[in-house]
Amino acid sequence: MQNNPNNAIGVFDSGVGGLTVVRALMERLPFENIIYFGDTARVPYGVKSVETISHYTREIAEFLLQKEVKLLIIACNTMASVASQVVKDLSPVPVLDVIDAGALGAIAATTRRQVGVIGTPTTINSNAYARAIHQYEPDVRIFSQACPLFVPLVEEGWLDHQVTRLTAQEYLKPVLAQDVDTLVLGCTHYPLLKPLLQEVAGPGVKLVDSAEAMAEETAALLGELKLANPQRGRPDYQFYVTDVPLRFQTIGERFLGRTLSNVHVVKW
Amino acid sequence: MQNNPNNAIGVFDSGVGGLTVVRALMERLPFENIIYFGDTARVPYGVKSVETISHYTREIAEFLLQKEVKLLIIACNTMASVASQVVKDLSPVPVLDVIDAGALGAIAATTRRQVGVIGTPTTINSNAYARAIHQYEPDVRIFSQACPLFVPLVEEGWLDHQVTRLTAQEYLKPVLAQDVDTLVLGCTHYPLLKPLLQEVAGPGVKLVDSAEAMAEETAALLGELKLANPQRGRPDYQFYVTDVPLRFQTIGERFLGRTLSNVHVVKW
Numbered sequence: 001m002q003n004n005p006n007n008a009i010g011v012f013d014s015g016v017g018g019l020t021v022v023r024a025l026m027e028r029l030p031f032e033n034i035i036y037f038g039d040t041a042r043v044p045y046g047v048k049s050v051e052t053i054s055h056y057t058r059e060i061a062e063f064l065l066q067k068e069v070k071l072l073i074i075a076c077n078t079m080a081s082v083a084s085q086v087v088k089d090l091s092p093v094p095v096l097d098v099i100d101a102g103a104l105g106a107i108a109a110t111t112r113r114q115v116g117v118i119g120t121p122t123t124i125n126s127n128a129y130a131r132a133i134h135q136y137e138p139d140v141r142i143f144s145q146a147c148p149l150f151v152p153l154v155e156e157g158w159l160d161h162q163v164t165r166l167t168a169q170e171y172l173k174p175v176l177a178q179d180v181d182t183l184v185l186g187c188t189h190y191p192l193l194k195p196l197l198q199e200v201a202g203p204g205v206k207l208v209d210s211a212e213a214m215a216e217e218t219a220a221l222l223g224e225l226k227l228a229n230p231q232r233g234r235p236d237y238q239f240y241v242t243d244v245p246l247r248f249q250t251i252g253e254r255f256l257g258r259t260l261s262n263v264h265v266v267k268w
Numbered sequence: 269m270q271n272n273p274n275n276a277i278g279v280f281d282s283g284v285g286g287l288t289v290v291r292a293l294m295e296r297l298p299f300e301n302i303i304y305f306g307d308t309a310r311v312p313y314g315v316k317s318v319e320t321i322s323h324y325t326r327e328i329a330e331f332l333l334q335k336e337v338k339l340l341i342i343a344c345n346t347m348a349s350v351a352s353q354v355v356k357d358l359s360p361v362p363v364l365d366v367i368d369a370g371a372l373g374a375i376a377a378t379t380r381r382q383v384g385v386i387g388t389p390t391t392i393n394s395n396a397y398a399r400a401i402h403q404y405e406p407d408v409r410i411f412s413q414a415c416p417l418f419v420p421l422v423e424e425g426w427l428d429h430q431v432t433r434l435t436a437q438e439y440l441k442p443v444l445a446q447d448v449d450t451l452v453l454g455c456t457h458y459p460l461l462k463p464l465l466q467e468v469a470g471p472g473v474k475l476v477d478s479a480e481a482m483a484e485e486t487a488a489l490l491g492e493l494k495l496a497n498p499q500r501g502r503p504d505y506q507f508y509v510t511d512v513p514l515r516f517q518t519i520g521e522r523f524l525g526r527t528l529s530n531v532h533v534v535k536w
Contacts, residue, residue, distance in 0.1 A: 040315070041315070041316070043315070046514070047308070047309070047311070047511065047513040047514070048309070048511075049309075049511070121514050121515065122514060125514060148420060148423065148424050149417070149420050149421065149424055149426075149431075151420075152416060152417050152419075152420040153417065155416065156416055156417055162434060163417075163431050163434045163435050163438070166430060166431045166434070167431050170431070243315060243316075243317070245315040246314075246315070246389050246390060246393060247389065
């Protein structure tokens, strides 16, 4: 029975980035069991065709549904922008995605309806955040900026480094020049840069962390559907990956903010 | 007939990086026809298993051999480090690889037998440069340093940027502290950073650019085997890729140093 409140939440991403969503879920919903799937053998998805991404997305969603998850969370901007309908069409359980969560977070945060969105080149080029925000609020003005160096900087662990600060100043300059009041961190890697980005953006700009926005949306949905886990024991966390790349443990733990155990390798 | 001097040189890489080798070949051997293959749909190879890399490498080598190339150049550090024997075993024409070329270049350049090697984490972890250098000269001391941010910085085009300079200072510090006299640029992206790296390393360190080293080795081999193209017309350049990713044209032209035309997409 898949809508059993005791079942786990299924979270998936093309790699390790989605672990920031898991971290936010662990903090916001400390009694929920979580199963994570990271397609580390086939990352990055950004350069692949829509057909390929849809095919991979379906495979992962089916894998998690077989584990009887009660909710599916697409914690990957690329999959969310091109294949979220594929997941919704096949899933008997509710599906949330990180772009929708970020869009709702931006709408809740903005006061002057001037919103900046930063992400990888693939996400920014897909225009998915702008579409999602405009679906709810057509008159919000959106200023987007691709920040291709942020993912490698986060993976290098230079979270409070002068190189990262200079890079952020350069990337954010055109967005800040548009006098935005809200900045959406449209990539699952970016929550780790939040203190530095807040410093560069200044106190007048609210940062919308899509991992936190997702945890809020999840909490609301579980409450609404009466699917929150009533058990108050130590929750179970399981991590499935398709490969264990170089520095996986180090990077994964940085994203998760705690020890990464129960890692299983799925060979496809 | 594959050992016809009029035939093209086949050069391959997992992505666009190998275009720096093509550029060096164009400059050093201006009458040679070149066929390039970049597996842009499946890049990066660094995170894949040896079996998968060997399988892909074989596919690409066979594709180029069907085009009747007279020489195969493995312009990819990952393929060179794990699958160069696979190519040598199947190829009826000579095979050169970028690691061997860089190793020979380092041996020719070093005076005090203190050599630094920089590359991606995968290349550095494979220890392939050290093995190749020690095969020729066992008493050379080698100091390696992975520089994971250099590839994204090059792809961003920040070739003479303060961010890149600070990053290089940080990465090179431990290698320079070992008083190396030679530094091997063990990644096909790095030749674009050569002026900046020379500035950071200082005038006392000779940089070995593996693209140039490869062009030298190719020129020597073609002379030796009497395979140099005797024709003095405008050579033919053909580029095969498995996908045309975002910013491919811009990045490709930066690597090649000229307009990128005759690009064909191969669907596998």
